[in-house]
Amino acid sequence: TVLDVGANVGAITFALAKAVGGNGRVIGFEPGPKFFERLQRNLALNPMLSKIVECHRLGLSKETGELVWSEDPE
Helix, strand or coil: CEEEECCCCCHHHHHHHHHHCCCCCEEEECCCHHHHHHHHHHHHCCHHHCCCEEEECCCCCCCCCCCCCCCCCC
């Protein structure tokens, strides 16, 4: 099992999924709404990885609290 913290749109997530193979698991975490939506779309385009990859729209931290997401317009 591999954790991809900050999965973005899935480039590393999918490379990890191929590396762990059919018996492995990749759990991706991406808090950014637009990035997470694209990650989900990319996963839908790769249905053979859906049994390996699990994605969650949330941020991880050593601190307890609420994440406020704000995208840079640039």
